[in-house]
Amino acid sequence: MHIPDGFIDLPTSAIFAAASAGAITYSLVGARKQLDEKSAPLAGLTAVFIFAVQMLNFPVAAGTSGHLLGGALAAVLVGPYAATLALTVVLVMQGFLFADGGLSAIGLNVFNMAVLGVWGGYAVFLLVRKILPKNKSSISIAAATAGLISVPIAAVGFVFQYSLGATATFSVSAVLGAMVGTHILIGIGEAIITALTVSAVMASRSDLVFGWKYKNSTLEIRN
Amino acid sequence: MSNRKFIFVGLLISALLAGGASFYANSNPDGLEKVAQDIGFIETAKDNANADTALADYGVKGVENERLSVGVAGLIGVVATGAISGGLFLLLRRKNPKN
Numbered sequence: 001m002h003i004p005d006g007f008i009d010l011p012t013s014a015i016f017a018a019a020s021a022g023a024i025t026y027s028l029v030g031a032r033k034q035l036d037e038k039s040a041p042l043a044g045l046t047a048v049f050i051f052a053v054q055m056l057n058f059p060v061a062a063g064t065s066g067h068l069l070g071g072a073l074a075a076v077l078v079g080p081y082a083a084t085l086a087l088t089v090v091l092v093m094q095g096f097l098f099a100d101g102g103l104s105a106i107g108l109n110v111f112n113m114a115v116l117g118v119w120g121g122y123a124v125f126l127l128v129r130k131i132l133p134k135n136k137s138s139i140s141i142a143a144a145t146a147g148l149i150s151v152p153i154a155a156v157g158f159v160f161q162y163s164l165g166a167t168a169t170f171s172v173s174a175v176l177g178a179m180v181g182t183h184i185l186i187g188i189g190e191a192i193i194t195a196l197t198v199s200a201v202m203a204s205r206s207d208l209v210f211g212w213k214y215k216n217s218t219l220e221i222r223n
Numbered sequence: 224m225s226n227r228k229f230i231f232v233g234l235l236i237s238a239l240l241a242g243g244a245s246f247y248a249n250s251n252p253d254g255l256e257k258v259a260q261d262i263g264f265i266e267t268a269k270d271n272a273n274a275d276t277a278l279a280d281y282g283v284k285g286v287e288n289e290r291l292s293v294g295v296a297g298l299i300g301v302v303a304t305g306a307i308s309g310g311l312f313l314l315l316r317r318k319n320p321k322n
Contacts, residue, residue, distance in 0.1 A: 037316060041313075066254050093304050204224050
């Protein structure tokens, strides 16, 4: 999913860099209000864990691999503001230290994975959590669904960027079909890893999980 | 599980995944790369400006042993990500009020 330099022209890359900078600023403000002594270390750990798991490409179809994006996972664990920041740190690190993802494409990649993946995934999580019973296993199921759908959402982000500023001239609809089809398959892996990780944290320290805490606190207010 | 222990266990798992399990990662092109190959726009990709640096493509330059090369690169990534994100989030956090 990491876009290299050259796929998308520089003006389009600059527009998405500006959009990503706006989203990062918004997230810095939100995270500053939300993070406390307990949640800040978990946000740091979440970035480290996502970096590590992103190295673990799994096979999806003939000759294709995928890896965790982690946006939905991070949003459920530490909230969408800190999640956007965690994913941004990972992407910047990968681009500069490991030459993974182009440097001119960092804004494009942050937009797809740290903004669309996080906020799209978080929206799906909230929707699914709403319709499920209010218990701990619902959090894992909602997180898995969010993971599943966040990957094609991020893939559509790329297709949008391609439609605006591709340096190649292949048809957008062909790219859309191929990207969505492949990334639904990768989304299944994303769902499994997201569910396993959220379940493990829920089992050991459910009080740290943003997507669970938040629900409890709204219930307390109603009481 | 205490906060300290939880974070330690999480970091340990991350280090084992990036430093050990990463050797077994599937090396096929990822979704985007495969689509770019199949449709044909892979040719428009340019090398990252850092493509020849010491850790490019998750390997330590000059280390022949593939397992060691990717493992050490992964561990460096874990430490670097932890230092930057840890620093960022600790700066952003609210301090607990004293009262």
